[in-house]
Amino acid sequence: MPDAATIKARIEAAIPGAQAEVEDWTGGGDHFRATVVADAFAGLSRIQQHRLVYEIFGAEIGGPIHALSLKTHSQ
Amino acid sequence: MTDQHDNPIRQAVADAIASNDVILFMKGTPEAPACGFSARTVGALQALDTRFAAVDILPDARIRQELTALSQWPTIPQLFVGGELVGGCDIVTEMFETGELAELLGAEGQAQASDPAVADGSTLQIENRLS
Numbered sequence: 749m750p751d752a753a754t755i756k757a758r759i760e761a762a763i764p765g766a767q768a769e770v771e772d773w774t775g776g777g778d779h780f781r782a783t784v785v786a787d788a789f790a791g792l793s794r795i796q797q798h799r800l801v802y803e804i805f806g807a808e809i810g811g812p813i814h815a816l817s818l819k820t821h822s823q
Numbered sequence: 824m825t826d827q828h829d830n831p832i833r834q835a836v837a838d839a840i841a842s843n844d845v846i847l848f849m850k851g852t853p854e855a856p857a858c859g860f861s862a863r864t865v866g867a868l869q870a871l872d873t874r875f876a877a878v879d880i881l882p883d884a885r886i887r888q889e890l891t892a893l894s895q896w897p898t899i900p901q902l903f904v905g906g907e908l909v910g911g912c913d914i915v916t917e918m919f920e921t922g923e924l925a926e927l928l929g930a931e932g933q934a935q936a937s938d939p940a941v942a943d944g945s946t947l948q949i950e951n952r953l954s
Contacts, residue, residue: 794914795896802897809897815860816898818913 750813755780755805762804763788778814783821790822797822833889836878840893840903843876845928848890849900853877860912864900867919873928904928 752770759768759782766786773779782801789797797820802809809816839846845868851857853865857879868875880886880899887899894901894908902909904927909915918924 794917795908795910798910798914799895805897807897817860819917 750780750808751777752780755782755813755816758804759784759801763800773815773817778812779817780813780815781817783819785821785823787823789820792822794820830889832883832885833893836886836889836893839876839878840906843903844905845873845875846878846903847875847900848878848880848886848903850879850881852879857881858899860898861900864902864912864915867915867924868902868928870919871925871928 752772756768756770759770760766763784763786765788766784768782768784770780770782773781784797784801788800792800798818801818801820802816805813805816836848847853847861847864847868849856849858849861849864851861853869856862856865865877878886880890890901891897894903896908896911898911900911900915902911902915909918909924909927915924918927
């Protein structure tokens with residue numbers, strides 16, 4: 749069962765310099781909402797920014813992580 | 824993409840994206856969305872009076888499987904404009920709030936207003952909506 753702290757740690761580990769805030773949206777351990785700020789997003793479209801985050805979790809999105817709602821920003 | 828003849832669902836999904844200027848793959852229908860994220864995305868399109876095609880992915884699990892294989896995007900809904908993936912609920916909502924969605928759809932809307940395309944002979948249930 750993923751939890752918000754684990755998801756935050758995985759995002760920050762995978763994207764250098766990223767700062768993530770993650771909350772368990774429903775309290776059920778499967779719907780999460782994350783705001784991610786990273787220099788690595790500079791110059792990327794929203795689609796590309798979100799893909800960088802989704803790629804960290806692969807097939808877990810839609811599986812154990814039913815939903816990961818994202819807001820992404822470069823610095 | 825080499826096995827399209829053996830993969831009619833992927834071909835139908837690709838055809839639907841190619842032949843509809845604005846197409847939303849969603850859970851449920853615009854009248855009866857089966858997921859809050861799909862509902863919110865439909866709401867943004869309707870708020871802009873957008874004419875869009877909608878595909879319910881729920882009747883056949885292969886639709887989502889093939890869609891995700893094509894788009895490399897893990898979640899539903901998925902909005903395509905002019906054959907390009909715009910995003911899911913988060914991105915569409917954010918673009919709606921900033922006005923970017925209206926800009927994008929305004930340009931596309933003029934291009935396709937006279938001829939809402941329908942993918943025919945398709946295995947998908949595609950409905951065109953003018954809300």
